[in-house]
Amino acid sequence: MTQSIQTDDRRLQPYLGTLQKIVSEMGPQRPFQSTLKSLLHTLAENHDFKRPHIVIFDPETRTLKLSLTDTPAKAQNAEYEPGVGVTGQVFASGQPVVVPCMKEHPAFLNKMFGRSEEELATLAFICVPVLGPSDEPREGREVIGTLSVDTPNTSHAQLEAHCRFLEVVAGMIANHAAYMQEEMARQKHLMTQGLIVGDTGEGTFNPANIVVASKTMRLVLNQAAQVGPSRATALLRGESGTGKELLAEAIHQASPRRDMPLIKLNCAALPSELVESELFGYQKGAFTGAIQTKKGLFELAHKGTLFLDEVGELSPSAQAKVLRAIQEQEIQRLGSEQTILVDVRLICATHQPLEELVEKGLFREDLYYRINVFPIFIPPLRERREDILPIAEHFLRMYAEEYSKSIKRISTPAIDLLTQYHWPGNIRELKNCIERAVLVCDEQVIRTYHMPPSLQTAESTATDTNLSFCEAVAKFEQELLVDALKKARGNMLQAARDLRVSYRIVNYKVKKYGLDAKKFAVAKARGMK
CATH class of the missing domain: 1.10.8.60 (Helicase, Ruva Protein; domain 3)
Known part of the structure; x- marks a missing residue:
């Protein structure tokens, strides 16, 4: 009996190691797509799995589409209908399927990877369902896709063990797969509006200098892509420092006015009496010091975009004139009675609660409704x-x-x-x-x-009062040792050279802190392939 348990432990050890690695790679800082790609690579690297891939159901077209793979597919746009082929059967039934030999299975279609005749005769295929995230029992959860691998022909028991392992992995990626399904729907929506081109996700709305990984910020970029092609006024809300100006630049670049000027004004950076002259310009002699006529920012932004940051800081007089410029599309320079037609797309931003300012009479209600056509809230970094x-x-x-x-x-x-x-x-x-x-x-x-x-x-x-001097030193020593092993790809001799100590000391410290030098070699090797 003891020998049987030890044998089971040995069989499970590779699976447990892989699961530990997957868990470590699924941190909250990682974007969902790169996490899934890393997961597929781990499956291929740690086991004798070939062509691990994820297929996601597209609710709009009612088809299953290859979404991610660790191996280039000859038919990237291959689609399956639910119930058709092994993949379609797994999706329709919600039950895994093990194909001991691809060539001998009538439902195996070989649409995606163009496997050779030799591969069809020597490879097995395992496909498991990916269920949507839910707290309900497994029977009540919706199937949103499949996870599949090729593996060499082997015993029935071994294939069943692989299948059970892949079902566990599929359960771990439920949330990530759901995000992928949402992303597919978003891409489809943007394509229908002409904001992106192609079917493979190339050329998506990806503004320069805006780095995002979170779902909330992808939704913000989605909103920016939606409002960009229009001339609607966008109101960017959020705390100071969240990147409202960068988002305004992205909206301008997504608009037909991208080749025209983007003019910016921080309304809080100038005294209220100077803001009006900046916005609308002035005639020569309009006031003391006006020695020549000056164009305002509305004129300079003609046919382009005007970005008013901290719009809540505008004086009541400037608010009235901005409202008229929006409504009538015309302005008057200070000291002039002549009207000038302007074609300007307006983007505003503020960190203030404009609704409270309106209630207090500090911000015009009619201007608030004019600039609040398409509000976008940028969440704080925390x-x-x-x-x-x-x-x-x-x-x-x-x-x-x-x-x-x-x-x-x-x-x-x-x-x-x-x-x-x-x-x-x-x-x-x-x-x-x-x-x-x-x-x-x-x-x-x-x-x-x-x-x-x-x-x-x-x-x-490492100066916490709960730590002794020796504990604080050990904590810092361990950090240096881990960094050296990462740099040396797990080579303790090279780590010793970098730390300028003997190999014996590094070997002793590795054992002392319970470090596994081999895992640093594996991590680096995976990154190089």
Whole structure:
């Protein structure tokens, strides 16, 4: 009996190792699509699985479409109807199917990968359903797609074990697959509006300098893509530093006016008496110091876009004139009675609660309804922590290049600092934080002590009063050792050279802290393939 249990443990060990790796790769900072691609690669690498792929159901066309694969498919646009082929049967029934030999199974269609006759005779096929996320029992959950692999012909028991393992994996990716289905629907909607081209997702609305990973920000970009082609006034809401100006640029680039000027004005940056002259211009002699006629921003933005940041700061007089410019599409320069026709698309932004300002009589109600045609709310960074690491890495690359630093990455403890901080200044504060870290860093890795004091905590700097001096030193020592092993791809001899200590010491410390040097070699090898 004991021998049987040990044998089962040995059989399960590869599956458990793979599941542990999948769990570690499904962190909240990872975009869902890259997570799924990494998962498929892990299945191919850790087991003798070939062509792992995910097929998702498109509710609009009522067909199953190849969505992600670790192996290039000869028929990327291959589709299945529910009930047709093995994949269609699995989707329709919600039950897994094991095909011991592809060539001998009448329902196996071989539409996606163009397998050779030899492969059809020597490969088995396993397909399991992917159910939608739900708290209901399995029987009540909707099938949204399938997860499939090719594997060499083997015993029935081994194929059944593979099948049960893949069912577990399919359950783990339920949320990610649901996001993929939503993304397919979004792409279809944008294609019908002419905002993207092609069927493969190439050329999607992907504004420059906007890095997103979270679902909420993808919805924000979706809204920007929807309003971009129109001339409707967009009102961008959100805290300071969330990227309202960048989103305004993206909306302008998505519009037919993209080749015309995008003129910007921060209404809070100028005294109220100067804002009107900036917006509408003035005639020579209109006031003391007006020695020549000046065009206003409305004129400069003719046929283009005018972005008014902090629009809640406009004076009552300026509000009345902006309202007239929107309604009548004409302005008057200060000191002139002549009207000038202007064709301007307006984008406004504010961090203030305009509704409260309207109630207090500080903001015109009619102007509020004029600019609130298409509101877009940008959530603060603390509410979309999945975006923190990708944005930080973007700024790291940017400033490392600007300051000629050979910094490669951000250490894990430093990442923890970034993701745990509440970021009252949002992306602007994160940008400043990374710039400072790059400036003070003289290594190839950003560490916790390179971060500004506002991010530091007793725990992160290993000065927590609960830690003894030896414990604090050990914590820092372990971090250095892990970084050296990552850099050396698990080679302890090279790690010893980099740390300028003997191999014996590195070997002792690895055992002391219970580290597995091999996993660093595997992680690097996977990244290189």
